[in-house]
Amino acid sequence: MSGPRPVVLSGPSGAGKSTLLKRLMKDHEGVFGFSVSHTTRNPRPGEEDGKDYHFTTREAMQEGIDNGEFIENAEFSGNMYGTSKAAVEDVRAKNLICILDVDIQGVKRIKETDLDPIYISIQPPSMEILEKRLRDRQTETEESLQKRLEAARIDMELSKEPGVFDIVIINDDLEKAYEELKEILNEVSADAQKL
Ligand SMILES: Nc1nc2c(ncn2[C@@H]2O[C@H](COP(=O)(O)OP(=O)(O)O)[C@@H](O)[C@H]2O)c(=O)[nH]1
Numbered sequence: 001m002s003g004p005r006p007v008v009l010s011g012p013s014g015a016g017k018s019t020l021l022k023r024l025m026k027d028h029e030g031v032f033g034f035s036v037s038h039t040t041r042n043p044r045p046g047e048e049d050g051k052d053y054h055f056t057t058r059e060a061m062q063e064g065i066d067n068g069e070f071i072e073n074a075e076f077s078g079n080m081y082g083t084s085k086a087a088v089e090d091v092r093a094k095n096l097i098c099i100l101d102v103d104i105q106g107v108k109r110i111k112e113t114d115l116d117p118i119y120i121s122i123q124p125p126s127m128e129i130l131e132k133r134l135r136d137r138q139t140e141t142e143e144s145l146q147k148r149l150e151a152a153r154i155d156m157e158l159s160k161e162p163g164v165f166d167i168v169i170i171n172d173d174l175e176k177a178y179e180e181l182k183e184i185l186n187e188v189s190a191d192a193q194k195l
């Protein structure tokens with residue numbers, strides 16, 4: 001596959017992926033493009049259909065999966081999520097570096113494809129801090145919060161396995177985590193320009 005290598009951002013829900021990503025896209029317009037996933041979860045206040053996610057139904061999404069329209073899909077906290085082929089192609093068509101935000105199941109499935117991205121894990125400093133950030137975000141019900149914390153424990157264990165991620169960033173101080181991410185992505189975009 002030609003063009004710059006895509007970037008996969010993963011890590012527990014609440015680790016700070018969206019915060020880092022949004023800032024990155026804003027500070028570097030015309031460099032990175034977000035792969036807009038499909039999901040069956042409800043939009044949160046401020047989320048835009050087609051920008052944050054393609055919000056859809058289980059039936060419509062399953063039909064797309066059956067038709068081979070998805071690179072990967074997974075069940076997370078009672079909802080379906082997935083990356084369509086079109087989501088990645090749309091970014092590539094604009095010659096932007098494609099950034100994907102997927103859970104650990106997505107990471108494992110993408111490894112079976114020929115996408116060949118750089119895998120970055122964003123991790124919280126501790127489970128306690130993660131729980132506090134998720135509660136303060138005020139987007140989850142107690143049930144979905146508990147499901148996210150359970151998934152986070154699994155994610156934090158699996159992320160320690162050697163070879164799963166190229167880089168792990170601990171998002172303790174936001175500024176430091178952002179600088180670290182920028183440094184890594186600078187290398188990716190510098191490589192891309194050399195191509
Ligand atoms: N496998 C997979 N995971 C996704 C996709 N899009 C989002 N996710 C993951 O789904 C999880 C839940 O995302 P979301 O509902 O936006 O909640 P948040 O992470 O708490 O903001 C996160 O771990 C995301 O990385 C996707 O297309 N595929």
Ligand SMILES: Nc1ncnc2c1ncn2[C@@H]1O[C@H](COP(=O)(O)OP(=O)(O)O)[C@@H](O)[C@H]1O
Binds near residue numbers: 012015137
């Ligand atoms: N370094 C940080 N310090 C304190 N709060 C943070 C930090 N990074 C993110 N947050 C906050 O934590 C919450 C979860 O971050 P978010 O970007 O939504 O995580 P994710 O996309 O990984 O689920 C948000 O309310 C965000 O403002």
